[in-house]
Amino acid sequence: MRAMVLEKTKAPLALRDxxxxxxxxGQLLIRVSVCAVCRTDLHIxxxxxxxxxxxxxLGHQTVGRVEQIGDNVDGFAIGDRVGIPWLGWTDGDxxxxxxxxxxxxxxxxxxxxxIDGGYAEFALADARYCFHLPNQYNDVEVxxxxxxxxxxxxxxxxTGDARRLGIYGFGNAAHLIAQVALYEKKExxxxxxxxxxxxxxxxxxxxxIWAGDSDEMPPEKLDAAIIFAPVGALVPAALRALAKxxxxxxxxxxxxxxxxxxxxxxxxxxxxxxxxxxxRRDGEEFLEIAPRVPIxxxxxxxxxxxxxxxxxxxxxGKLSGNxxxxxxx
Numbered sequence: 001m002r003a004m005v006l007e008k009t010k011a012p013l014a015l016r017d018x019x020x021x022x023x024x025x026g027q028l029l030i031r032v033s034v035c036a037v038c039r040t041d042l043h044i045x046x047x048x049x050x051x052x053x054x055x056x057x058l059g060h061q062t063v064g065r066v067e068q069i070g071d072n073v074d075g076f077a078i079g080d081r082v083g084i085p086w087l088g089w090t091d092g093d094x095x096x097x098x099x100x101x102x103x104x105x106x107x108x109x110x111x112x113x114x115i116d117g118g119y120a121e122f123a124l125a126d127a128r129y130c131f132h133l134p135n136q137y138n139d140v141e142v143x144x145x146x147x148x149x150x151x152x153x154x155x156x157x158x159t160g161d162a163r164r165l166g167i168y169g170f171g172n173a174a175h176l177i178a179q180v181a182l183y184e185k186k187e188x189x190x191x192x193x194x195x196x197x198x199x200x201x202x203x204x205x206x207x208x209i210w211a212g213d214s215d216e217m218p219p220e221k222l223d224a225a226i227i228f229a230p231v232g233a234l235v236p237a238a239l240r241a242l243a244k245x246x247x248x249x250x251x252x253x254x255x256x257x258x259x260x261x262x263x264x265x266x267x268x269x270x271x272x273x274x275x276x277x278x279x280r281r282d283g284e285e286f287l288e289i290a291p292r293v294p295i296x297x298x299x300x301x302x303x304x305x306x307x308x309x310x311x312x313x314x315x316x317g318k319l320s321g322n323x324x325x326x327x328x329x
Contacts, residue, residue: 025053090102310325
């Protein structure tokens, strides 16, 4: 089979012929249809996430059909369409797993990081962590829901009943989660890179009642803010925009250092929290609500061999939608 392989960090991926895997105990072998590109893939390529498995096949927003089923697998049949997310395996026995916090499992493994992912014609996955996908979406449309959507949804749920919601970094995750928030009658305040008039216009057209630069203050104090951009300096900025008792949710897996800020900005029971990975429950809830909204995804299609180009366009902010690799078997 063919796969785009990362052989060392901070290097282009190389298209390689590699052995086709076989489904082992508890596993599914998936014939990959598409795999969406994520900012986390860039963090891995750039060496910002430590100690990835090398050589490594990236990709954790994978959609395909079940080709083989290993022993001790229930709930799947040959030909089923499934999605493979970021969280790929947990031990099920640590204190976090036993307290419904499997996203914090001490021994967790992640697709496209510790486990080979979906930039390939075939992928192996633990059946416990594969999702059946809503029929309302085709393969290309549904792929971004598997990370930008699911992890964004976990970030959104951390904001609770907040009515006025600020979103910093209006990229793929923000585009999806804003649709859920608007469906639930929330007010959206969108913050983009300074001067990004196109991004602000897109946020307003989606339904944001205000859109401006990330260094601006919104016209009203926010009840909550989600930061999707990997920029630590946005945390103090978001705190200053919060009403008393508000929460700032850092929704990325990697962020630059947070600069110091005066205690008064945190005082009056404001909260800063991070989001780590996702649970299967997050995924199931999100895939249930997505068709009801209905969430619409924006995508740009690349061939598998164009993975490096897709990553570079993502890095340069040149994409108008979520890059999705279409696998040509």
